[in-house]
Amino acid sequence: xxxxxxxxxxxSPRNVGEIEDANGIGEVGNPLCGDMMTIFLKVxxxxxxxxxxxxxxxxxxxxxxxxxxxxxxxxxLEEARKITNKDVAEALEGxxxxxxxxxxxxxxxxxxxxxxxxxRKAGKAAPEPKRVEFPIISHAHSHGEKCYCPYCNVxxxxxxxxxxSCGHTLPPVPPA
Amino acid sequence: xxxxxxxxxxxxxxxxxxxxxxxxxxxxxxxxxxSQHQLGDQAAEALEKARGQVACLLxxxxxxxxxxxSGGTEAINQAIKGxxxxxxGKGNHLVTSNIEHNAVLRTLRRLRMLDYKVSSVSVxxxxxxxxxxxxxxxxxxxxxVTIMHSNNExxxxxxxxxxxxxxxxxxVPFHTDAVTSVGVVPVDVQKLDVDLLSFSANQFYxxxxxxxxxxxQATTLWPLLDGGVQEYxxxxxxxxxxGIIGMGAAAELAVQQMEARVKRLLVLKSRLIQGLKDSVExxxxxGHPELSLPNxxxxxxxxxxxxxxxxxxxxxxxxVSTRSACAAGxxxxxxxxxxxxxxxxxxxxxxxxTFGQETTEADIDRFLAVLKNVVQALREMSPLYKKx
Numbered sequence: 001x002x003x004x005x006x007x008x009x010x011x012s013p014r015n016v017g018e019i020e021d022a023n024g025i026g027e028v029g030n031p032l033c034g035d036m037m038t039i040f041l042k043v044x045x046x047x048x049x050x051x052x053x054x055x056x057x058x059x060x061x062x063x064x065x066x067x068x069x070x071x072x073x074x075x076x077l078e079e080a081r082k083i084t085n086k087d088v089a090e091a092l093e094g095x096x097x098x099x100x101x102x103x104x105x106x107x108x109x110x111x112x113x114x115x116x117x118x119x120r121k122a123g124k125a126a127p128e129p130k131r132v133e134f135p136i137i138s139h140a141h142s143h144g145e146k147c148y149c150p151y152c153n154v155x156x157x158x159x160x161x162x163x164x165s166c167g168h169t170l171p172p173v174p175p176a
Numbered sequence: 177x178x179x180x181x182x183x184x185x186x187x188x189x190x191x192x193x194x195x196x197x198x199x200x201x202x203x204x205x206x207x208x209x210x211s212q213h214q215l216g217d218q219a220a221e222a223l224e225k226a227r228g229q230v231a232c233l234l235x236x237x238x239x240x241x242x243x244x245x246s247g248g249t250e251a252i253n254q255a256i257k258g259x260x261x262x263x264x265g266k267g268n269h270l271v272t273s274n275i276e277h278n279a280v281l282r283t284l285r286r287l288r289m290l291d292y293k294v295s296s297v298s299v300x301x302x303x304x305x306x307x308x309x310x311x312x313x314x315x316x317x318x319x320x321v322t323i324m325h326s327n328n329e330x331x332x333x334x335x336x337x338x339x340x341x342x343x344x345x346x347x348v349p350f351h352t353d354a355v356t357s358v359g360v361v362p363v364d365v366q367k368l369d370v371d372l373l374s375f376s377a378n379q380f381y382x383x384x385x386x387x388x389x390x391x392x393q394a395t396t397l398w399p400l401l402d403g404g405v406q407e408y409x410x411x412x413x414x415x416x417x418x419g420i421i422g423m424g425a426a427a428e429l430a431v432q433q434m435e436a437r438v439k440r441l442l443v444l445k446s447r448l449i450q451g452l453k454d455s456v457e458x459x460x461x462x463g464h465p466e467l468s469l470p471n472x473x474x475x476x477x478x479x480x481x482x483x484x485x486x487x488x489x490x491x492x493x494x495x496v497s498t499r500s501a502c503a504a505g506x507x508x509x510x511x512x513x514x515x516x517x518x519x520x521x522x523x524x525x526x527x528x529x530t531f532g533q534e535t536t537e538a539d540i541d542r543f544l545a546v547l548k549n550v551v552q553a554l555r556e557m558s559p560l561y562k563k564x
Contacts, residue, residue, distance in 0.1 A: 007487075010484070010487060011488075011491065013557065016556065016557050017556075027559070035481070036559055036560065037559070038559040054557060054558060054559035055557055055558070055559065056479065056480065056481060056521075056524075056557075056558045056559055056560050057481050057484075058481050058483035058484055058500070059483055059484055059487045061481075062484060062557060
């Protein structure tokens with residue numbers, strides 16, 4: 001199912017862990033969506049001196065994290081900003097179609113971490129990323145502004161209370 | 177390294193006796209059971225012998241009530257669509273549970289696209305349906321109740337007899353999807369008193385692509401397949417005789433060995449559950465603690481995702497299944513795990529471990545030892561995991 005490169009990065013992931021004195025942190029996804037990725041940066045003189053990751057997700061998500069950190073390590077922020085999801089997927093010799101969203105997660109997390117570094121430098125950021133409380137009771141989960149049925153994943157109008165696709169009653173969304 | 181196979185639910189190996197029966201049938205050139213000549217008679221005899229063997233497994237007194245199909249999925253589709261279409265004049269309402277297999281759920285979804293209505297009964301945290309809830313869901317418009325005998329993800333066995341008493345009293349046909357039960361635990365259609373019951377040969381060491389539907393006499397249903405008069409007019413098409421002979425042989429063995437098999441499986445099951453509790457922290461064992469299949473353990477492992485576990489175990493030649501959304505083609509969380517109250521994150525880290533004839537205690541022990549390391553490695557990588 002996966003390319004040899006994906007399997008290699010999944011089996012022996014590079015740069016796993018946290019950086020204690022990280023000066024840029026980016027977190028994307030949440031456990032409700034199936035995956036979650038945190039990127040830790042140590043930036044020195046506008047260059048990524050060290051980078052580590054922690055990921056909750058499938059084989060592809062872990063391989064993406066690993067490859068991304070390898071690609072970003074040692075690069076200037078200018079260069080790192082240019083790394084796209086497509087670059088990561090290509091470096092991994094492709095991903096199955098239904099796993100391409102995992103690669104989006106990777107580059108997004110890096111961009112978020114770089115932004116976090118710059119915000120901190122400008123003195124306007126909260127040092128800790130916002131974390132979703134865990135565990136969370138199940139509910140129709142949102143990808144951005146859209147809401148999806150937790151049973152069949154089809155987009156639903158939450159106000160209707162019932163998924164028109166599979167007929168399941170939608171569980172209530174807990175207060176924010 | 178000998179492979180360890182803990183995925184019996186996905187595919188059972190064919191027992192040697194089953195293989196022999198099938199190879200014998202292949203070599204013999206049995207002919208078509210519908211033919212008028214002697215070769216046809218021989219084929220018809222083999223077909224009816226298999227029907228008798230299967231009837232015996234279900235304690236069905238009248239073998240003509242067994243209809244052979246291409247497997248569990250067809251049997252389920254036949255039961256539900258067949259009854260729904262034949263009884264449209266009487267009503268358009270069906271009752272089910274919210275933990276059924278997709279063969280049931282998607283069949284019902286299809287019917288909903290016509291003008292059928294479906295009520296879904298919830299289960300408790302152990303995955304059991306409350307028969308009183310089924311009774312409440314039945315309306316004068318109800319033309320079928322369909323509740324599975326045992327669940328394919330968590331193993332919980334339903335109170336089918338009690339539900340059948342209710343449907344009998346209310347005069348509503350009752351179908352049970354018994355695919356994961358038949359040949360594994362005793363299933364007696366006379367005792368259960370259901371109208372329709374689906375099963376599949378591959379769950380009891382018979383070939384894949386063969387199964388059947390028990391249809392109690394006088395049940396009204398339309399055939400799914402129209403054509404010839406095979407299967408007493410209930411299922412057209414030339415019979416898959418070689419496969420059916422294999423299922424017959426497997427059924428006969430299941431009858432003979434049932435008690436010993438269950439006893440052995442229960443020993444493996446309790447060793448596996450105890451081992452999981454001892455070697456991995458923060459897990460849930462899903463399903464009912466007693467009223468469940470002896471060959472299945474469902475475990476949710478917190479903070480990690482199942483596909484990663486499957487891939488890492490695969491490296492060690494240990495084969496298991498996961499119910500993680502990431503591993504499902506459609507990236508959907510398991511509706512069964514959500515129904516019993518697991519959240520999305522926990523259902524992500526869920527393995528379904530199924531075992532059987534060739535599984536040994538040593539297999540269980542090695543699996544547990546490897547799993548412990550795999551879980552640790554993945555948790556070290558997980559941003560959700562905080563060391564205590």
